[in-house]
Amino acid sequence: MxxxxxxxxxxxxxxxxxxxxxxxxxxxxxxxxxxxxxxxxxxxxxxxxxxxxxxxxxxxxxxxxxxFEVPQAADWIMKPELSKAHLDQEERDLDYEKRMQLQPHIVYLANSSNVKVGVTRKSQVPTRWIDQGAHEAIEIVETPNRYLAGITEVALKEFVSDKTSWQKMLKNNLEDVDLVAWREKLKPHIPAEAQDYFIATNTETQLDFPxxxxxxxxxxxxxxxxxxxxxxxxxxxxxxxxxxxxxxxxxxxxxxxxxxxxxx
Structure with missing residues (x-):
């Protein structure tokens, strides 16, 4: 067909x-x-x-x-720490930016080729992990807006990668890791503004691909x-x-x- x-x-x-x-x-x-x-x-x-x-x-x-014109491709999409809707500041379309940025966001750890830190809207869990080819993932921080999630990611990527090796992910050369242990290891490095949003009690999500x-x-x-x-x-x-x-x-x-x- x-x-x-x-x-x-x-x-x-x-x-x-x-x-x-x-x-x-x-x-x-x-x-x-x-x-x-x-x-x-x-x-x-x-x-x-x-x-x-x-x-x-x-x-x-x-x-x-x-x-270079649409709000769906603005810099804050790839760099959440640049979000400004919480300050009522427009980049390309303030109404769109408020809808997208001023909602719960998750900072997570995922294992697709290695342990990495990432940010996504809460509504996109576990879709974001699926799209990245992660075979296990865990939420570690839930913030009320994109900016706080973004600055948390920036702080944590000093200690853990924020990139995926897509070749390694596709070859399935993976190791299971203890993401709960990683969460506890990274907790002290969460910015003070986001410490209250730390998720202390949850477990890994496992994903199985066809x-x-x-x-x-x-x-x-x-x-x-x-x-x-x-x-x-x-x-x-x-x-x-x-x-x-x-x-x-x-x-x-x-x-x-x-x-x-x-x-x-």
Whole structure:
């Protein structure tokens, strides 16, 4: 069957294993159901997630113009410590920034390739962990706004990484660690403004991904260099599709690409 539409990050459902859904136009593909099937991906054109025009995608699914204009791509998205809505200060769109920033946020530890610290809106737990390919994670601080979570992350990344090695994550070269012990180890380094929001009693969340075969090496698919690709789907982890020939395709990093997908 052939599907066509603009790529957006796959929707997920927290089950064992994680359930993945690729939305394309008015259709969707339940990706778990096409494991071990042959998939052909064909790049057709660009479609900016904001303006909808056929213009090269710059970052995060947006063309260059939109990337530097829309509130969804402002600096505070990637650097929560730059949030200013709690001060009633606008960066691009104060109403949007208040809706996104002035809500509960979680500072968490996740183990995808190594232990890392991160920030997400409380409503995005455990979706954020799924998207990062973490096989275990734990909340350590819950703040009332994005700024406090951001400064906490900045303080803690002096002692623990804030990055994921996506190659190591996809090869599944992982070790289980005691995230509760890490939480206690990092507690003294939480900024004074956020100490009252420390979460003292919770347990790790375990995540199970639908993967039949992990790659020993990874070859990333670039649709601009390889506009047509055919392979047998062997797994899904994070926002990556894993193919039998060890090609991997990051759906999220290809948001804004309009594609055709043929499944046999």
């Amino acid at each position: 052939i599907y066509e539409g603009v790529l957006k990050k796959m929707r997920t459902e927290f089950k064992s294993p994680i359930q993945y859904y690729l939305m394309l136009g008015s259709d969707f593909i339940h990706m778990n159901q096409v494991l071990d099937k042959t998939i052909k991906i064909s790049f057709i054109k660009y479609e900016c997630l904001n303006c909808g025009l056929d213009k090269p995608i710059y970052r995060q699914g947006f063309c260059r113009t939109c990337f 993967v039949l075969q992990y790659p020993s090496k990874v070859k990333s698919l670039n649709l601009e260099k390889t506009p047509t690709f055919t392979g047998v789907l062997k797994g899904i982890k994070g926002q990556y599709l894993l193919f039998e020939d060890e090609t991997v395709f990051n759906v999220r990093s290809n948001e804004g690409y309009y594609v055709g997908i043929d499944i046999n």
